[in-house]
Amino acid sequence: MIEVLSHRGYWKTPEEKNTVEAFVRSFSLGFGTETDVRDSQADGAPSIVISHDIPRGGEISFAELLRIAKQHGSPLLALNIKADGLHDMLAEVLSSEGYSNYFLFDASVPDLIQGVKRKMVSFTRLSEYEREASLYDNPGVSGVWIDNFLPGRWYDAALIERILADGKQATLVAPDLHGRHDEYEPFLQWLVSSGLNERDGLSVCTDFPERAQLILTGRDAA
Template sequence: MIILSHRGYWKATEEKNTETAFLRSFRLGFGTETDVRDHDGSLVISHDPPTSAALSLDRFLEIYREEGAGLPLALNIKADGLQAALKGVLARFQVTNYFTFDMSLPDMLHYFVQNIPVLTRQSEYEPQPLCYEQADGVWLDCFQGDWIDEQTVSGHLDAGKRVCIVSPDLHRRPHEAFWETMAGWETRRSNRLLLCTDFPEDARARFQE
């Protein structure tokens, strides 16, 4: 199982989606999830509506190229119509190990046209993942409770999909019991299974060492 840090590996709230968090994540060998939007004609890193202070996507990828090249990137798409610009920037920085997710359904269709890898979402609110056949994988989210089980994960892996599990801590719920359950799964040995968490070092100690 591959560990992704959520908005970089931050240790204080103000570090989320900052150079500090990304440097820490890449230097420790973690894949990284982050948020992509547009601002004033450029792509930036920002979960919320951005300001001129937002980190540029170019700068994020410079850090990635220097410190984390080859590690997986999960790009949470926060605005419509970014496909062509995003594909161009990723090509310029020679990024190949990545996927996108969380865009609107109409926008998702344009990502397929551009041959950009997309993870469709499955959650308690979306029991049937949209555009499953076209999607590269599934973003498994658990907003209210720990509904994800090994049978669900195994089914997606058997279908040839990548699977990224959202750890309960991303929704401010305790994660220890769910991690304990996951530790007994045979599927956790798959290199097509990822876990996105705010506690990447703890996850590495629990699942990889």
């Protein structure tokens, strides 16, 4: 069955993005999450923190996020790499916290190579602008992050099925993440009509995880 990932936690107001409250809400409802990781010295010693923008201090540490996630059954974490050269620090924290249900994505190609070399769970990416996925045939690449920046849907179900048939996972960026709210429910209905909502190894990332879950599981009463 397709998995639903919240985007920067399940936030209700923009100020809640990437906060403990948003992550706890997401995990408590059974959703994994996408979030952003960066290195920081804002609070003293070098560390990995959860932050979309340049850290200014007071951000959640990566280790704290993993501990919160473990308290809620270790849901899937999609870790958006916001700076190069983080793999050794990330690997150290993941190992020390014993967390394996994750994947790294959006690393630069040189950093993607570094993640693969370290046997970390690494996704390549596709979009309208990236029609060939870097390192796709490398067995160390576990999946594909599939983005969609422009109106409309550039890919079809056959592409997703080919990726899954190749033994890789796939995560789809829902249109709402790019502000195209009019496309959101038609996109979810397409996943249902194509049967992709029943496929294992597939996930969708959205700011509205509860709505997505209702439609994708056929429990939508609206």
